[in-house]
Amino acid sequence: MQDYDKLLEIIKKFNKARILVVGDIMVDHYVYGTVSRISPEAPVPIVNVKYEKLLPGGAANVMYNVSKLGAKVFIAGVIGKDYNGGIFKQMANNQSVDGSAVIESDDFETIIKTRVIAHNQQIVRFDKENAGYFKKKIYLNLLENIKYLADEFDAVIISDYGKGVIERKFFNELTNFLKLKNKFIALDPKVENFKFYKNVSILTPNINEASGGAGINIKDEKSLIKASQKILRKVSSDNLLITRGESGMSLFNRDNKDHRHLKARAKNVFDVTGAGDTVISALTVAICAGASVYEACYIANIAAGIAVSQLGTYAVSANEVFEELSAVSSNEFN
DSSP states (O other), X not given: OOHHHHHHHHHHTGGGOEEXXXXXXEEEXXXXXXXXXXXXSSSSEEEEEEEXXXXXXXXXXXXXXXXXXXXXXXXXOEEESSHHHHHHHHHHHHTTOBOTTOEEETTOOOEEEEEEEETTEEEEEEEEOOOSOOOHHHHHHXXXXXXXXXXXXXXXXXXXXXXXXXXXXXXXXXXXXHHHTTOEXXXXXXXXXXXXXXXXXXXXXXXXXXXXHHTOOXXXXXXXXXXXXXXXXXXXXXXXXXXXXXXXXXXXXXXXXXXXXXXXXXXXXXXXXXXXXXXXHHHHHHHHTTOOHHHHXXXXXXXXXXXXXXXXXXXXXXXXXXXXXXXXXXXXXX
């Protein structure tokens, strides 16, 4: 079987994947409208609201992406016992996601981000959050919930948005446990937390996060390689995938100083919002379906190309990835 044919077979097996998402759960609120005049009260546009929508955000967007790809999803995080927490639970239920590991806290308000958009342009964003560390009991209960589910999933995506769920002690205890259970661990990092990240299967920063995490301004191939080597030593990650926007993505391996580059696929880029979530979701699902790390990155690159060609946060389906790959020349994969 050719490598190209294998990729198509891997996508057909996406529904066999079982993945746990751990991280900062949010709700994204979009308000769409038009602007035709400036307010007489202040020099700001008046948005005439046409419609609104609520979508999963943060780690919940990763949950949605993994589910849309056809995999079985579990999610662990913290929400409040509030209206927006109820919205999240309904979203998880609509996607048949197992939310039994989610902690509902009396002392926490579910994070919601509201974006006001007019004429395909974001006018303003306002966030409702009380980010910070949780009480020790929250982390203990979260870890116990994950341990209880350990036999139900094959891989874990840690989605760190810096809102408090992923802190040093919890991260170390979680990854130590997952390593003992031989689980694949994919981490979408936050720059300020690079100081305690250790021992994951793959780290997926964008170019700005990689620059910040390495303390090196990535401006060319030489600085890219230097930064990647520093991150791999610092984090002890088996693999590192740096997403580089219109320059594609680059995969580095801890045991091999060479790297592989994948060119950007999107012909028309409308919105990169959530593209990182698409990449880590597709990559991890592909790994669970039998892909090598490079094959998984190749598939994730195709999924990202589809996502950024859509306006707003977009979750890509397995069928879309299959169709896009089917249109690619078999000679392209190498």
